Amino acid sequence: MAKTGTQTISRRALLKAVATGGVMSTLGAGAAAVAATGAVEWVSSTRGAPWRRPARAPTVGTFENFLKMDVMLLEDTRFQTIEGFGACFNEVGWLALQRLPSAARDAVMRELFAPGAGLNLNLCRLPIGANDFARSWYSYNETAGDFAMDHFDLSRDDQMQVPFIRAAQRQRPDLKLWASPWSPPTWMKQNGHYAMVPSFPWAPPNGLKPQQVGASGKDMFIQEARYFEAYALYFRKFVEGYAQRGIKISAVMPQNEFNSAQPFPSCCWTPEGLARFIPYLGRQMDDVGVELFFGTLERGDPAMFEAVLAQPEAARYIKGIGVQWAGRRAIPFIHQAHPDLRVYQSEQECGDGKNDWRFARYTWTLMKDFLRAGASAYLYWNIATPNGGVSTWGWAQNALLCVDMATGRHTVNPDFHVFKHLSHYVRPGAQRIDTLSISGFENLLAFRNPDGRIVVIVHNDMNEPQPLRIAIGTGKLVSATLPADSFNTLVI
CATH class of the missing domain: 2.60.40.1180 (Golgi alpha-mannosidase II)
Incomplete structure (x- = not known):
């Protein structure tokens, strides 16, 4: 059918x-x-x-x-066909979970990842470098002009991300992972900064100068072959470094929300800019057996994706697409035009930190809309946050569970239960009917x-x-x- x-x-x-x-x-x-x-x-x-x-x-x-x-x-x-359900591994999430007593933390990880126990999370995301729930902003190579990636250093991830993922793998050894950057190294960007726009008035300042402000619809990554080659090698070093740590990355996407200038790590690309970069990235990923998905698309405009697919050298490497936020409005058109293309819902809308029943009802609406539109995977955003869920740039966001950092106790939020109504029972390989x-x-x-x-x-x-x-x-x-x-x- x-x-x-x-x-x-x-x-x-x-x-x-x-x-x-x-x-x-x-x-x-x-x-x-x-x-x-x-x-x-x-x-x-x-x-x-x-x-x-x-x-x-x-x-x-x-x-x-x-x-x-x-x-x-x-x-x-x-x-x-459903590939699975998951969420994103963020530094702040593991920071919060470390406040739990070890027995309680193990129980939480079992409820999140162990097959048949709770949420059954089997397909998760991690950032390549810093995102807005990193403890601070970083990349794996801030040595300007290091096109050979001689100074590539993954040791920052050994502090939080790697232990977080290993704790999940102990519960689910077959956990599948994909990754995307929020920002390239700053020296690869037109503005030389992690962020694209100044902080909002209520948030901590991000140090962006007026001459560094970026904008959606512009290529903020330097559009030169040597930068494309170096950035593709950067992805490869990331994949190989994680493999050396016993963590296989199955797929990558070139940029989180490529059309959004944000006050946290971000980088705007045009579809044409991505089409220029994807062949470089695709060749490196082919060499290490990693799939390349387009994304993440956060706009309801399928033309942004079609513009990339129109370039044969880019299209040949694209195995799927990651879609989030307003991108759900584009899925029906993309699916109709490309019925065999896999679609991941790549990040649920993040909420307001209240973690209330009202938003849980909205979570159901999002899951229903994305899955009806044809998504084969659905990913929540934060696995855990401290109470209040405030990101490092000042936006309170929701999570599956919250931790009281003073007492070391955790609360399971309504979104967790709504998410579990699908993920606990709908198995990988299931088909929507x-x-x-x-x-x-x-x-x-x-x-x-x-x-x-x-x-x-x-x-x-x-x-x-x-x-x-x-x-x-x-x-x-x-x-x-x-x-x-x-x-x-x-x-x-």
Whole structure:
């Protein structure tokens, strides 16, 4: 079946068949005769009671009246294959987790990464050099003019990033990692500074001078072959250095948010500038067996990506695309034009540091939108922060969990539970399947795992309990009453 879009004709046919009672010919003549067997696993989360198994189990029956269902699962209409779920390894995250007693920290890492334990994180991101949740700004080579990378030094990462990743690997040895820079070394940039714009009024000053201010839509990386060659070698040294530490990098992206001038480490590129650099990077990555994805795209303009693909020397190296923030508006167009291209949602919107139920509801909306658009991977942003979540440049942001740096105690945030409703149950290799609303209930996602089980994630956004009846093409009808304002996962 097609990987994206919906089967419009078959969906209309099904709706007509349901309305006329002729759905049996659509599903198969023997569907209603199939006996309903096996229990349905159900987990529900509300603001005051996360991750509970309701006392009253769902009922499982067979189709009796096709007009008395809310949603039909169309198992034969399958979309993208899911590669996994993850988050980003940041220095401040490990700084926070180090405040936990060792037993508590081990338990947290198990809940985050161990297969079958909690979030099941299996596909994560790390920065190449500093990002806005580094303790301070740095690159691996600030020796100006060192085009041979003789002074490349990865030792800074041995303090925080490497121990953080190794702790995750102890729980999940097959953890998959990809990486991208927020900023190149400063001597490779037009303005000679990590940042692109001055700090906001409420944030600590970043030292950017007026003549160093950059802008979106301009190439702030020096557009010369020797700089491209040196920067591609910089990526290679990073990949090889991590491999020497027992950490394999599976993919890289050339720049985080390449069209955004930020008051923290950042670097703007034009699509044309990236198209010039990607062949240099692609050749180096091919030599070390690492995939190259385009990204990360943070704008809802697919033309930025198409401009790069239009250059054959760049296009031949691109195996996928990383998309975040407003880039979700570009995914449907990219997916339609390039249905076999892998799409990673590369960073969830970061929130405001309140870590409240309101934002958890928005997290669900983001996950639903990206996955419906065709993303094969979904990544949260901060794994952990100190309470308040303030970045080193002054923006309070959300995290899966927060640590009280004075007491060494941690809090699991609402986003964690909402994220877990998908990542705990949807396995790598699962395929998203189509759903057909009969009664107007569309606030859900459905997947078929490699073992054949169906996972349905549903948000009841009403302020009262909501009955839900899910019909499956095998003849099953699963019924449950969802608690008010709740997230639910049913495994069938």
